[in-house]
Amino acid sequence: MTSNAQFVEWAVVDSAIGPLLLAATGQGLVNVVFHAHEPVRDRAVRALGTRFGTEPAPAVPGRPGPLEEPIRQVGAYFEGRLRAFTLPLDWSLASGFNRQVLRELATGVPYGSVVGYGDLASRVGEPKAAQAVGVAMGANPLPVVVPCHRVVESHGGLGGFGGGLETKRRLLALEGVLPEPLF
CATH class of the missing domain: 3.30.160 (Double Stranded RNA Binding Domain)
Structure with a gap:
């Protein structure tokens, strides 16, 4: 060691x-x-x-x-009984711009809401960095708890997701943003 x-x-x-x-x-x-x-x-x-x-x-x-x-x-x-995580987070697997974006996401995009990649970039003072926000979401070491599933495309598309789009859909449905699948 x-x-x-x-x-x-x-x-x-x-x-x-x-x-x-x-x-x-x-x-x-x-x-x-x-x-x-x-x-x-x-x-x-x-x-x-x-x-x-x-x-x-x-x-x-x-x-x-x-x-x-x-x-x-x-x-x-x-189980639908918790809307905000209140956990101490160790940010050592994220740094620089990624950490800044993820911290903003963790504190500024509540349960049941979504934010666009460009909007999130603007929130951290880099309005032209929407693609870099996408990279940060893909590198998120704390998905679900730091809710990268809540970041969507400005025209309403889901965008990408490291856990797969079906996982993103299910998380957004759990939070009431999307309807539950019929089957």
């Missing part, structure tokens, strides 16, 4: 959009990964180990730890 190593704990939780990997450090929730079936989970855990210089540890169910509250809040969100 290197001298700058940090403790990282992870768990996979079931959700309405499939398994999510949640990872936390002593600073807070650091990563949310979609479609966390075994190969995706293993890649994500290895990447966290490389980034933080430590072997991430699986959370122990029933034992207090840094994932206890994130797991509770993510569950409440998918």
Whole structure:
């Protein structure tokens, strides 16, 4: 273990959009990964180990730890009982412009609303940076909690989404922005 190593704990939780990997450090929730079936989970855990210089540890169910509250809040969100996450976040997997945009998204685009890529760029003082906002959304290490699913195209299209467009549709339907699929 290197001298700058940090403790990282992870768990996979079931959700309405499939398994999510949640990872936390002593600073807070650091990563949310979609479609966390075994190969995706293993890649994500290895990447966290490389980034933080430590072997991430699986959370122990029933034992207090840094994932206890994130797991509770993510569950409440998918049950429709939580509209705003109140978790400490570890922003170490985002930097520069991306971090600035993601922080604005986390605090300035509430549950049940959407914002355009260009509008979000303007909010952070870079009105011509709509494409860069799209890149920031694709690099979001904390999807769902930092709601990149709420960023849409100015003409009403969904835009892209790292978790897939069906996942984006389902998250927006959960928040009442889109109708629930008929089947």
